[in-house]
Amino acid sequence: MTPIDHVSRVERLTLRLADGPLGNGCDALLFLDLTDVRWLTGFTGSNGWVVVTADGVTLGTDGRYGDRARAETASIAATVIVEQHAPRLHQRLVDTLSGNSAVALDASTTSHSSWARLACEVALEPTGSLVKLQRQIKDEAEIARIESAARAADAALADVEPMLMDAVDHPLSEHDVRTELEYRMRLHGADDRSYDTIVASGTEHAARPHHSASRRTIVEGDTVIIDVGALLDGYHSDMTRSWVIGDPTEQQREIYGLVVAAQRAGLEAVAAGVAAKSVDDACRRVFDEAGYLDWYLHGTGHGVGLDIHELPFHSQTSDDVLAAGMVVTVEPGLYRGGFGGFRIEDLVVVTESGHRVLTHSPKREL
Structure with missing residues (x-):
């Protein structure tokens, strides 16, 4: 696949800083969220921070990831700091930030204790993450990875x-289905599952939108919801189908x-420039007119990328607006205890004129 x-x-971030401090007076950006760190630098370790100034990028991590950090950030010529012990790595962060008038940090991805500790030594400015805003729009290399994950x-x-359709004659459990799906996604090229695969069956389990697969045997008459996604090179896919x-x-x-x-109504609403709330409205309207709106228990979709749930969100409270290059789900469902439930979900790329579907499993007719 094309390299990221x-x-x-x-360059986009360093150029902004080179033009002068940001509007809040910040002349350095600090990233502690590991997904932001990966998107910006390519570093895939489980511990690290990144500082961006007009002079370049510095990445800090512990001794487990020194070689990996240097290899993965070679293209951006990052300065890599490696310390074996957390207190020393923290001090290196403070030293790296010294001399900056103010440091922008996304407060929403920072614990109170981490913020309080660092704020005693560095002038922090709470801000939204510039990286998170840019992450919403996927480039072709990112879309290729998401599409490959969806194929798996x-x-x-x-x-x-x-196997599911033969469950009456050859009994299997929710666990059995989940295990087969996760195994076979890897056989088809995935690195891992994208999330804990949902297999929900029967009048009670299928009534729970995020049921955890159990040892319950799937039986004749069950409604069954399968929500499955693959992970490939850090990028997620997401899809749901339902059966009886x-x-x-x-x-x-x-x-x-x-x-x-x-x-179908939700998919037809997806296009660049459309309010994300409008996608939710389109699905909700179908249920409301049929008298089943109280069976709808969640929002209609979300962005997908390096995180399985990221901006934008299709919901009644969303202020997000869709733009070309976003990858989003459309996933309405109806659920009721004593009945079970159904959900159908596709993953799509937003285009100027509409969308392109990335998930192609058939939607069976009943």
């Missing part, structure tokens, strides 16, 4: 769906049809 262009990402999940589900085991009832047909219609 970390050089241009760093599609292929795994294609392998496992026949055996012949569906009239109510099951009705509810499933509403979810299909709502998801």
Whole structure:
């Protein structure tokens, strides 16, 4: 796959600082959130910080990751600091920041204790992360990784769906389905699962949008929700499909049809310049007109990238606006204890004229 262009990402930030302090007087940026660190520098370790000034980038980490840090940040010529002990690494951070008038730090991804400790030694300014804002728009290399992850999940589900459809004659549990999916995603090229795969069956488990797979045996008449995603080179995919085991009832047909219609309406609403709330409205309207709005228990979607849930969010309270290059989910569902539930979710790239779907598993008719 095309390498990620970390050089241009760093250049955008350093150029802003080279033009003078940011509006809040900051002449240095500090990143403690590891996802922001990875997006900016390529560093994949589990401990580290990054400082960006007009003069360049400094990355600090512990002794486990020295060689990795130097290799992964070679393209951006980062200065790499390695210390074996946390107090020494903290002091190196303070030393790196000394001489700056103010340091911008995203307070939302920093613990109170970390902030309080560092604020005693450095002039911190709470700010949103400039990296998080840029992360919303994916470049072609990022989209390629997300699309490859989605293909791995599609292929795994294609392998496992026949087992699910044969569950009446050959019993299997939610655990069995989850294990097969996660194993087969790796066989099809994924590095890992994207999240804890959801397999929810029956009148109670399928009524929980984020049910954890159990040892319950899937039986005839069950509604079944499978929410599955793959992880590839740090990038996530996300997809949900739903079924009925055996012949569906009239109510099951009705509810499933509403979810299909709502998801179609949500997808049709996705385009650059559209308010994310409007995507949620489009799905919600279908359920409201049918009298099932109180069965809808969550928002309609979210951004996907290095995090499985990131900006933008399709919800009633969202102020986000979609832009070309964003990768988002559209995932309406209906749930009720005593009935079960259905959810259908696709992952799409926002385009100027609409969207391009990345998840291609069939949506079965009931």
